[in-house]
Amino acid sequence: MRLDRPGLLFALIGLAGLILPFAEFKPNRILAGEGATLAAALPLGVALLFALAAMFAMGVFRLPAILRLTAALAALLAVLLAIGAAARHLTPEGDTLARVSPASGFWLLLLALVLMLADAVARLRPGLMLRGLLLAGAVAAAWFLLASGALDQVSTLREYSVRREVFLREARAHLLLAFGSLGLALLVGLPIGMLLYGARRLRGPVLSVLNILQTIPSLALFGIMIPIFSWIAATVPGAAQAGVSGIGVFPALVALFLYSLLPVVSNTLTGLDGVSPSTRDAAMGLGLTRPQLLGWVLIPLALPVLLAAVRIVLVQNIGLAVIAGLIGGGGFGTFVFQGLNQTAMDLVLLGALPTIALTLVAGIAMDLVVEGTARRRQEA
Amino acid sequence: MTGRLLLAAALLFLLAFLASPHSFAGLFQPLIRPNQPAIYTQTPLWSLTLSHLTLVALAVSASTLVALILAVLVTRPAGREFLPLARTITAVGQTLPPVAVLALAVPVMGFGAGPTLVALFLYGLLPVFENALAGLTRQPAQVAEAARGMGLTARQRLWQVDLPLALPVILTGMRLTAVISLGTATIGSTVAARTLGEVIIAGLLSSNTAFVLQGGMVVGIIAILIHQTFQTLERMAARRIGLG
Numbered sequence: 001m002r003l004d005r006p007g008l009l010f011a012l013i014g015l016a017g018l019i020l021p022f023a024e025f026k027p028n029r030i031l032a033g034e035g036a037t038l039a040a041a042l043p044l045g046v047a048l049l050f051a052l053a054a055m056f057a058m059g060v061f062r063l064p065a066i067l068r069l070t071a072a073l074a075a076l077l078a079v080l081l082a083i084g085a086a087a088r089h090l091t092p093e094g095d096t097l098a099r100v101s102p103a104s105g106f107w108l109l110l111l112a113l114v115l116m117l118a119d120a121v122a123r124l125r126p127g128l129m130l131r132g133l134l135l136a137g138a139v140a141a142a143w144f145l146l147a148s149g150a151l152d153q154v155s156t157l158r159e160y161s162v163r164r165e166v167f168l169r170e171a172r173a174h175l176l177l178a179f180g181s182l183g184l185a186l187l188v189g190l191p192i193g194m195l196l197y198g199a200r201r202l203r204g205p206v207l208s209v210l211n212i213l214q215t216i217p218s219l220a221l222f223g224i225m226i227p228i229f230s231w232i233a234a235t236v237p238g239a240a241q242a243g244v245s246g247i248g249v250f251p252a253l254v255a256l257f258l259y260s261l262l263p264v265v266s267n268t269l270t271g272l273d274g275v276s277p278s279t280r281d282a283a284m285g286l287g288l289t290r291p292q293l294l295g296w297v298l299i300p301l302a303l304p305v306l307l308a309a310v311r312i313v314l315v316q317n318i319g320l321a322v323i324a325g326l327i328g329g330g331g332f333g334t335f336v337f338q339g340l341n342q343t344a345m346d347l348v349l350l351g352a353l354p355t356i357a358l359t360l361v362a363g364i365a366m367d368l369v370v371e372g373t374a375r376r377r378q379e380a
Numbered sequence: 381m382t383g384r385l386l387l388a389a390a391l392l393f394l395l396a397f398l399a400s401p402h403s404f405a406g407l408f409q410p411l412i413r414p415n416q417p418a419i420y421t422q423t424p425l426w427s428l429t430l431s432h433l434t435l436v437a438l439a440v441s442a443s444t445l446v447a448l449i450l451a452v453l454v455t456r457p458a459g460r461e462f463l464p465l466a467r468t469i470t471a472v473g474q475t476l477p478p479v480a481v482l483a484l485a486v487p488v489m490g491f492g493a494g495p496t497l498v499a500l501f502l503y504g505l506l507p508v509f510e511n512a513l514a515g516l517t518r519q520p521a522q523v524a525e526a527a528r529g530m531g532l533t534a535r536q537r538l539w540q541v542d543l544p545l546a547l548p549v550i551l552t553g554m555r556l557t558a559v560i561s562l563g564t565a566t567i568g569s570t571v572a573a574r575t576l577g578e579v580i581i582a583g584l585l586s587s588n589t590a591f592v593l594q595g596g597m598v599v600g601i602i603a604i605l606i607h608q609t610f611q612t613l614e615r616m617a618a619r620r621i622g623l624g
Contacts, residue, residue, distance in 0.1 A: 218563060219596075323567065326581075359477055
């Protein structure tokens with residue numbers, strides 16, 4: 001049988017994960033903890049350890065990708081359930097202060113399995129449809145796992161359970177920041193891009209301004225927005241009543257909007273420029289008016305490039321919205337920075353993990369949409 | 381020409397500001413409330429600028445080096461198996477928000493420059509990797525043909541033909557990485573990395589807009605200068621291989 005080199009890499013990472021502590025027991029949420037290996041962390045730990053080792057060993061040989069995919073999925077589910085079980089097993093009965101959090105071994109196992117999964121999926125070369133189904137399946141499975149309560153004793157979910165209301169509020173704020181700024185950027189950026197398409201002379205100056213905006217560090221841009229909005233709230237009649245203020249969601253929303261303008265405007269231009277002159281001439285020859293030309297021909301043809309801008313902006317803004325937590329703009333960043341201040345890592349994870357999950361799902365989903373429209377365009 | 385003059389002026393302004401920030405206090409005076417200092421003095425601005433630049437330079441060099449090695453490895457026959465995996469890793473690296481990576485790295489590496497380096501390193505892999513991959517694989521077939529005809533070994537071809545030809549796009553990748561890293565590094569100061577973000581955060585904490593602005597301004601000017609320097613290098617590299 002032939003060896004599979006990526007499989008060898010996954011096995012090495014996985015082996016390190018099996019040796020290092022799987023879970024960490026802490027007397028309370030701030031104190032340092034002590035690690036427990038997989039064998040010690042849960043009742044059937046030894047059996048699971050051997051099963052996982054066997055799975056990684058199997059991955060070293062070249063086997064059909066679908067088999068590897070199934071094996072990695074099953075192992076991933078087992079590891080996730082195991083951390084939930086370890087948390088229940090290690091927490092003394094009735095102790096509400098003690099925390100059990102995932103340790104380095106767990107994270108390495110997770111890394112090895114996710115890499116194996118990604119590699120197997122890439123080798124299967126699934127069609128768009130199947131990739132969409134895989135993504136939906138992964139989201140549904142994660143949802144089900146969290147809702148089932150199997151992980152409820154894990155430290156980060158303990159943090160969640162004491163601040164459920166706040167978490168949901170910040171989640172809404174985060175989504176509002178990311179999608180709201182995207183919506184604003186499309187509303188303003190698309191017309192600017194179309195305007196520049198016709199007015200070549202304006203392109204240089206407008207793009208330079210947007211480029212310079214991009215060089216201002218996000219932290220500073222967020223900070224500069226605060227006094228500007230305080231000033232607007234204080235001087236423009238009716239602004240304060242409308243909810244505009246220097247603290248809260250407005251400064252963050254506008255800062256994100258400003259960052260999103262460049263990708264939207266420049267991709268609109270690239271997309272429109274990419275339409276071949278002969279297509280344009282043919283459409284004009286048919287007697288289309290300018291708006292008709294734009295709406296029926298140019299925009300549909302430029303759609304993949306426009307959607308690529310949406311992908312860039314969405315992924316970028318979900319990440320940048322974390323910084324809003326530093327200036328009182330809400331979102332998952334609130335937990336990240338609170339946690340960093342208190343050196344409570346479980347709280348940091350409560351903010352960071354949903355952010356990462358959101359960017360990954362948004363990125364993969366938008367990739368599928370972009371590819372789908374690009375393919376349709378080619379077929380048309 | 382006017383572009384170059386503007387850049388030179390920006391560089392001079394930056395150097396003068398860093399050498400003697402207090403001479404520019406009047407510029408920031410309108411932004412502060414009574415009794416607030418106009419210029420950040422906790423740490424000298426030039427020393428923060430230096431450590432900021434060092435951090436970014438380290439991260440960009442590391443991600444360029446690793447991305448180049450990866451790109452070369454996965455385009456050799458022995459490493460082809462790793463191509464899908466390498467693409468996935470670098471793409472995911474860029475999708476992960478640097479702030480989240482920064483926060484996650486803290487329990488492992490502690491407070492300081494380490495987490496920032498990791499976050500910038502991961503974020504910087506994709507642009508260089510994808511561009512190097514494009515540069516190494518999308519060459520005209522005649523080039524490979526000619527190299528083989530001249531009797532070059534695989535290693536000679538890599539060093540004397542493939543890499544020089546890919547240099548302009550590799551530099552483009554480095555430029556994207558460097559400019560984004562400059563801005564992102566400021567966030568490192570939330571976990572005690574010594575960067576210009578320290579000035580901005582001090583401004584945020586004490587509602588001192590002058591601090592926020594001077595921190596942002598220094599980073600912004602450096603970003604523009606680095607952007608232009610790389611573009612000049614890209615043009616030179618392109619001219620060397622007979623393009624542009």
